[in-house]
Amino acid sequence: MSTPSDSSTAPVVSARDVGVALGGRPIVRGIDFEVRAGEVVALLGPNGSGKSTLVKAMVGLNPVSRGELTLFGESVQRFTQWPRLGYVPQRSTAAAGVPATVAEVVGGGRLSRRRPFRPARRTDRDAVRRALETVGLADRARQQVSTLSGGQQQRVLMARTLAGEPELLVLDEPNAGVDLASQEAIAATLSSLVDTGATIVVVLHELGPFAGLIQRTLRLNEGRLVYDGPALGSTSGEHGDDHHHPPTLPPLLLPSVRAPLDGGR
Amino acid sequence: MDILLSPFMLRALLAAAVTGLAAPAVGTYLVQRRLSLMGDGIGHVAVTGVALGLLTGTSPTLTAVIVAIAGALLIELIRSSGRATGDVALALLFYGGIAGGLLLVSLAGNGAFALQQYLFGSIATISTQEMLVSVALAAVVLVLSFALLPQLFSVANDEDYARTTGLSVKFYNVLISVLAAVTVSVAMRTVGLLLVSALMIIPVATAQQFSRGFRVTMLGAMAAGTIAALTGVSFSAFVDVPPGATIVLVSLAGFALTFPLGVVVQRRRRARIPFNVEANEVLTRANEPHGHVHGPGCGHQAVEHGDHVDYLHDGHRHAQHADHYDEH
Numbered sequence: 001m002s003t004p005s006d007s008s009t010a011p012v013v014s015a016r017d018v019g020v021a022l023g024g025r026p027i028v029r030g031i032d033f034e035v036r037a038g039e040v041v042a043l044l045g046p047n048g049s050g051k052s053t054l055v056k057a058m059v060g061l062n063p064v065s066r067g068e069l070t071l072f073g074e075s076v077q078r079f080t081q082w083p084r085l086g087y088v089p090q091r092s093t094a095a096a097g098v099p100a101t102v103a104e105v106v107g108g109g110r111l112s113r114r115r116p117f118r119p120a121r122r123t124d125r126d127a128v129r130r131a132l133e134t135v136g137l138a139d140r141a142r143q144q145v146s147t148l149s150g151g152q153q154q155r156v157l158m159a160r161t162l163a164g165e166p167e168l169l170v171l172d173e174p175n176a177g178v179d180l181a182s183q184e185a186i187a188a189t190l191s192s193l194v195d196t197g198a199t200i201v202v203v204l205h206e207l208g209p210f211a212g213l214i215q216r217t218l219r220l221n222e223g224r225l226v227y228d229g230p231a232l233g234s235t236s237g238e239h240g241d242d243h244h245h246p247p248t249l250p251p252l253l254l255p256s257v258r259a260p261l262d263g264g265r
Numbered sequence: 266m267d268i269l270l271s272p273f274m275l276r277a278l279l280a281a282a283v284t285g286l287a288a289p290a291v292g293t294y295l296v297q298r299r300l301s302l303m304g305d306g307i308g309h310v311a312v313t314g315v316a317l318g319l320l321t322g323t324s325p326t327l328t329a330v331i332v333a334i335a336g337a338l339l340i341e342l343i344r345s346s347g348r349a350t351g352d353v354a355l356a357l358l359f360y361g362g363i364a365g366g367l368l369l370v371s372l373a374g375n376g377a378f379a380l381q382q383y384l385f386g387s388i389a390t391i392s393t394q395e396m397l398v399s400v401a402l403a404a405v406v407l408v409l410s411f412a413l414l415p416q417l418f419s420v421a422n423d424e425d426y427a428r429t430t431g432l433s434v435k436f437y438n439v440l441i442s443v444l445a446a447v448t449v450s451v452a453m454r455t456v457g458l459l460l461v462s463a464l465m466i467i468p469v470a471t472a473q474q475f476s477r478g479f480r481v482t483m484l485g486a487m488a489a490g491t492i493a494a495l496t497g498v499s500f501s502a503f504v505d506v507p508p509g510a511t512i513v514l515v516s517l518a519g520f521a522l523t524f525p526l527g528v529v530v531q532r533r534r535r536a537r538i539p540f541n542v543e544a545n546e547v548l549t550r551a552n553e554p555h556g557h558v559h560g561p562g563c564g565h566q567a568v569e570h571g572d573h574v575d576y577l578h579d580g581h582r583h584a585q586h587a588d589h590y591d592e593h
Contacts, residue, residue, distance in 0.1 A: 061425050061429070083431075097296040098296050099477055100418070100479045104418065108418070111427070114415070
């Protein structure tokens, strides 16, 4: 692996004046931050604030239109150290066309460490088994993915990334549409990774079960960084502004006003 | 039975067998990517390729492979650039391919009859050389489909994630397209260009009724495809109809016959998935008088639920508790 010699001191993620434009429309605008090894950082912000767009740029899925974004000291546009990076996408509800077992999907996480035309080795199979044990789905390895609950499917995506044994984990809304038990399982998995020195960047809508884990939050609004500091949810007690209140009025009495960015992504 | 042992029939059966193996292998990836109609698109484009061969007096197989690959790359280019949705891109190629083929064949003068062998298959006219080319091409398709299965599966399953593991998504997408184009050219003498896609898709649909995994689906589809191709070609020899029609009808019959069984298998499998254990479950006593004792072989499906077993009873989940049953 081509590890730069100064990797112990270089930031794991470094963003300097980073802008991301999708279809010519600037979504993320001039963001600066650094994430050091071992940090656990939450990216917060309302819908349409650019959190997902930013993390997708971090893992090379969105083009960086301005500034410089580096992972492990290497620009994301020319990134090659794939085994060090682990991305957990937002779970898509669309089932694939052909059935696949849990073990087959999780095995995809090993491909950053496997060469084409080489069969899976014992280390690959062991990594898949350990990853499934970590997320508590070891007994489901041969089950069809689409028969699992939403929360379990999110844990499968988590296991897939863990199977690659990454140093940096980037998670995009791991709690979206996930039952509380699975949210807690995911949070527990992450905290065991933190103990092993992993660096974690996680997009969240609300801190929820992650509150005890997050050391620092970055808050985005309208594509700009508006807050960078200690986790608000954990310091200001239970009542931060990181969660939604369920409507207390009967639905008919709710004002029919929509924010312009509602549902926009 | 003599007809089955004649040299032309042996060639036809061998060509059918390799087609039956290769077409569903590639088809599994196409179904996974929700591009079931891609085989049709490429097949239609290959019509132009065959017509080009007939017009210029070169081998139609060669021109079909070249034009089919070009068409497949064009489909992939249009799809990945997002300028038109995949199915509009396919539709455009359908029309262009057929119209182009018709035009070129009419110019060639020998027209419809020569083309028909390629459209619906023709076992009697397969030469030894063509058979060998088919076997070689099918072997390449099969080796690549299996050797690169983890990579091709990952890209077809979740393109974005595959990219973050360092896979060249573009390369693997192009590879699938090229494999599909080569398969179409292999299959055109047996099932024919207009029906080749059926042999890529129907066996996959048959296999996935019973399978839980991707690799198992692919192997099952290859078995179903081979059986259909061999049976269909044999039928076609006896009743003298184009093999494309019989192969596809045998395939469809296989799907139709296994469908009721598939429904039962899936229901049983789904019913057996263990129930999740919730932290604070509300337990209620089964309120109707329960004259029946649940146990192994009682006729009610037993399903794991944490440390005990629930029995599915008229849509309820019954768990034994002392002398009565609880609703879980």
